[in-house]
Amino acid sequence: MAYNLLKGKKGIIFGALNADSIAWKVAERAFEEGATFTLTNTSVALRMGETAKLAEKCGAELIAADATNVEDLENLVKKSMEVLGGKIDFILHSIGMSPNVRKGRHYSDLDYNYLDKTLDISAISFHKVLQVARKLDAINEWGSVVALSYVAAQRTFYGYNDMADAKALLESIGRSFGYIYGRERNVRINTVSQSPTVTTAGSGVKGIDKLLDFGERMSPLGNATGDECADYCITLFSDLTRKVTMQNLFHDGGFSSMGMSLRALEQYEKGLGCDCECGDAGDHDHRYD
Numbered sequence: 001m002a003y004n005l006l007k008g009k010k011g012i013i014f015g016a017l018n019a020d021s022i023a024w025k026v027a028e029r030a031f032e033e034g035a036t037f038t039l040t041n042t043s044v045a046l047r048m049g050e051t052a053k054l055a056e057k058c059g060a061e062l063i064a065a066d067a068t069n070v071e072d073l074e075n076l077v078k079k080s081m082e083v084l085g086g087k088i089d090f091i092l093h094s095i096g097m098s099p100n101v102r103k104g105r106h107y108s109d110l111d112y113n114y115l116d117k118t119l120d121i122s123a124i125s126f127h128k129v130l131q132v133a134r135k136l137d138a139i140n141e142w143g144s145v146v147a148l149s150y151v152a153a154q155r156t157f158y159g160y161n162d163m164a165d166a167k168a169l170l171e172s173i174g175r176s177f178g179y180i181y182g183r184e185r186n187v188r189i190n191t192v193s194q195s196p197t198v199t200t201a202g203s204g205v206k207g208i209d210k211l212l213d214f215g216e217r218m219s220p221l222g223n224a225t226g227d228e229c230a231d232y233c234i235t236l237f238s239d240l241t242r243k244v245t246m247q248n249l250f251h252d253g254g255f256s257s258m259g260m261s262l263r264a265l266e267q268y269e270k271g272l273g274c275d276c277e278c279g280d281a282g283d284h285d286h287r288y289d
């Protein structure tokens with residue numbers, strides 16, 4: 001159901017690769033709610049992915065930009081203001097990638113060049129987007145910027161690797177820049193910490209299927225889907241949340257506040273076997289995973 005929550009609002013949406021992408025779902029909902037926006041991704045992703053289909057559906061212009069490249073971002077923001085006919089009201093940062101995860105490097109044996117890339121793509125790009133937007137005075141008063149995060153920023157999750165460090169930095173940038181942009185121009189900046197979700201990036205997370213099952217059993221409301229995440233982002237772009245800023249907002253069915261649920265406990269009891277924490281009946285040594 002549409003409520004016209006974003007009627008007349010203009011935005012930039014980063015990170016829609018295919019129909020599974022959280023950004024894709026946010027774009028569809030923003031369109032339904034009356035927003036106009038540009039869509040952006042790397043030129044490789046625009047060639048390989050399906051973003052053009054989404055652009056056609058939403059009447060959005062596609063503008064290639066590597067979010068780690070300041071010149072690309074300046075071009076994106078200037079072009080977006082041209083195409084949309086003025087300053088923008090919202091930005092979605094929905095970007096994540098770790099070469100260490102992709103190449104199977106263990107957290108205790110990181111490649112530091114890869115780590116630089118992980119941090120640049122998944123976190124510092126958020127700072128770059130904000131700095132470019134501020135210098136170009138591209139965001140209207142009471143505008144709203146959202147980046148997507150994950151609870152591995154606060155707690156340790158097996159296999160999330162250096163993306164946990166990237167998410168912690170991302171959330172910190174949201175707070176630090178939120179103070180400056182809020183004080184100066186009433187622009188609000190938040191991160192949304194989403195449940196595990198089956199997407200291209202999500203599938204790179206080690207044991208995503210088990211993580212989804214665990215999240216489902218632990219959360220009183222169950223995992224939040226990508227569509228539900230899109231709904232939540234729309235409320236944050238709307239005028240109904242004008243005093244929410246510098247927050248990391250958990251959108252996870254209650255998972256982050258849980259210690260143990262009955263459903264997870266019952267499942268755990270069924271799986272007892274190995275005497276390390278993995279529950280593997282084969283009794284393999286997993287201490288260093």
Ligand SMILES: NC(=O)c1ccc[n+]([C@@H]2O[C@H](COP(=O)([O-])OP(=O)(O)OC[C@H]3O[C@@H](n4cnc5c(N)ncnc54)[C@H](O)[C@@H]3O)[C@@H](O)[C@H]2O)c1
Nearest residue numbers: 015017021022045067094095096148196197199200201202
């Ligand atoms: N899927 C999950 O389980 C989950 C859970 C919590 C948070 N998130 C976060 O949601 C966000 C979106 O991920 P998703 O799950 O929709 O996966 P996705 O793979 O659909 O989206 C990731 C996007 O990042 C883009 N990207 C990578 N490098 C880039 C660069 N240099 N410049 C610009 N764009 C670049 C990719 O092209 C892709 O469109 C990420 O920040 C991710 O960490 C995902």
